Amino acid sequence: MTLPLASVVDSFTGAIDFIFSTREAVGGGVQVGGLEQVWDLMAKQIEVSALALAVALALALPIGLYLGHRGTGELLAVAIGNAGRAIPELALIAFMAAFIGLGVFPLTIALMVLGIPPILTNAFVGIRQVDRDAVEAARGMGMTELEVIRRVELPLAVPTIMTGVRTAAINIVATATIGPLVGVVTLGDFIINVNVYGDEGVLAGAILVALLALAVELLLAGVQRLLTPRGLALQREATRATA
Amino acid sequence: MLVALATLAPIAQGSGGFVREPDDAATNCVAENTTVCVGWAIDNIDRYVTPTLQHLEMVVLSVVFGFAIAFAMALLSHRRRWLVPGFTGVTGVLYTLPSIALFSLLLPVTGRGTATAVIALTLYTLQIIYRNIVTGLSNVPGEARDAGRGMGMTDRQLLWRVELPLAVPEIVAGLRIATVSTVAIATLAIFAGAGGLGAEIYNNITFKTGIVVCGAIAIAMAIVLDALLFLAQARLVRWRRQTPTVAGPPGRFAGFFRRLLGPIGARP
Known part of the structure; x- marks a missing residue:
């Protein structure tokens, strides 16, 4: 198979050009593209994604931590985690638009629904996997249940919990791309409205969304590194070295 | 009618x-x-038959191709451990790319259509399937390996007769996760110019009944495929190793449900 290399290169060059300089819309009239519009749409996408992630964290993390600490509700935690993967993103967004209406609110709800399962399940699993001996030792030192969670279980579960948060964040940012279907103009506008932005706009949108997702992943990996207790990180390095 | x-x-x-x-x-x-x-x-359920079959076709092709590629990668890196971080990194980056972006990025290269959708969805499944095969193989107890060697097995025999059979639960777990997520993500294949349930939703984006019916079909498809893989594994692995990752509620019944519900959703 020979790839039409020249045309592929042209497409990508055009997409880069779309990102950096404005041009007339396909239908004529308005100017589209350029850094200013790119930044507007990206800011919107980051804004709704951050909002949805915050709400999902506020709801799912306490429940996951509580269930994990109590050691109950495993079926619930696992079922929610698995059910979350089965939610068809497009159907969810279309459902919100059709039944609730357009705007940031329905989009946030939809994104939150996608964010909750990985956070809840990983919080549960992370806490459950904490060495029971460590928890017993903490109790023996006279810690209250809340202190056990906050000072022992939570720090030790950071890697697993953060993995869930990263999965949730990536799902949320990715799905926020189809925000224009609920009337929230995110970077997906470039991809969805090909009649306005043209093929190069679609490709530009795809490049920007991909970069945004990778940036979010890197950022959260950094956060995870900061939150992981030093002792735990050292211990992991040691086991890796001997493995 | x-x-x-x-x-x-x-x-x-x-x-x-x-x-x-x-x-x-x-x-x-x-x-x-x-x-x-x-x-x-x-x-009017008949009008949803074609989109459902198109959707199913995309999912099955993607998971089958994804499994074939991930399996080859896993075998390649099995005796060459230095390949593992590279493969994990590449599949991880692919997995991080939003599907809608991946579909659109492929358009100038492969054009609009089902092929583009299947390529993107295949790339998506690699991370989960590859990671689970590698985990499954490395979780094989050293005693089992030693026993195989003691019986005079070659590396190849050890792999096919001892290591892979013992890794089946993890491998199937990866396939189940990949299949269920692919059914959901395939609704976005409309952005690759492919058909399926996503196209049906997108082309009638304000039609409430259509959205709910297509969404319900997609979820049902995920559940059915997941259950089929579970049953396949149950037939395949009658000797089942006891490797509970999380101490669960006691009793056989709960254990069965836990396995039916699927692998625990944490990524390492």
Whole structure:
């Protein structure tokens, strides 16, 4: 198979050009593209994604931590985690638009629904996997249940919990791309409205969304590194070295 | 029935014309589009057969190709451990790319159509399947390996007769996760110019009944495929190793449900 290399290169060059300089819309009239519009749409996408992630964290993390600490509700935690993967993103967004209406609110709800399962399940699993001996030792030192969670279980579960948060964040940012279907103009506008932005706009949108997702992943990996207790990180390095 | 279909077909096209003289409740319901028209959906379920089959085709092809590639990668890196971080990194980056972006990025290279959708979805499944095969192989107890060696097995025999069979639970767990997520993500294949349930939703984006029916079919498809893989594994692995990752509620019944519900959703 020979790839039409020249045309592929042209497409990508055009997409880069779309990102950096404005041009007339396909239908004529308005100017589209350029850094200013790119930044507007990206800011919107980051804004709704951050909002949805915050709400999902506020709801799912306490429940996951509580269930994990109590050691109950495993079926619930696992079922929610698995059910979350089965939610068809497009159907969810279309459902919100059709039944609730357009705007940031329905989009946030939809994104939150996608964010909750990985956070809840990983919080549960992370806490459950904490060495029971460590928890017993903490109790023996006279810690209250809340202190056990906050000072022992939570720090030790950071890697697993953060993995869930990263999965949730990536799902949320990715799905926020189809925000224009609920009337929230995110970077997906470039991809969805090909009649306005043209093929190069679609490709530009795809490049920007991909970069945004990778940036979010890197950022959260950094956060995870900061939150992981030093002792735990050292211990992991040691086991890796001997493995 | 056919006449009814012919009159109703244009309505469901969303922006298309409405029937001027509604002759029954179902038609009225669709014309008003205020709620889910269960009666209409039951009468017109045939119009969703083709999108469902297209969707299923995309999912099955992607998971099969994804498994073949991930399996080859896992075998390649099995005795060459230094390959593992590289493979994990590449599949991880692919997995991080939003599907809608991946579909659009492939358009200038492979054009619009099912092929592009299948390529993107295949790339997506690699991370989960590859990671689970590698985990499964490395979780094989050293005693089992030693026993195999003691029986005079070569590396190849050890792999196919001892290591891979013992890794089946993890491998199937990866396949189940990959399959379920692919069914969901494939709704976005409309952005690759492919058909399926996503196209059906997208082309009638304001039609409430259509959205709910397509969404329900997608979820049902995920559940059925997941259950099929679970049953396949149960047949394949009768000797089942006891490797509970999380101490669960006691009792066989709960254990069965836990396995049916699927692998625990944490990524390492």
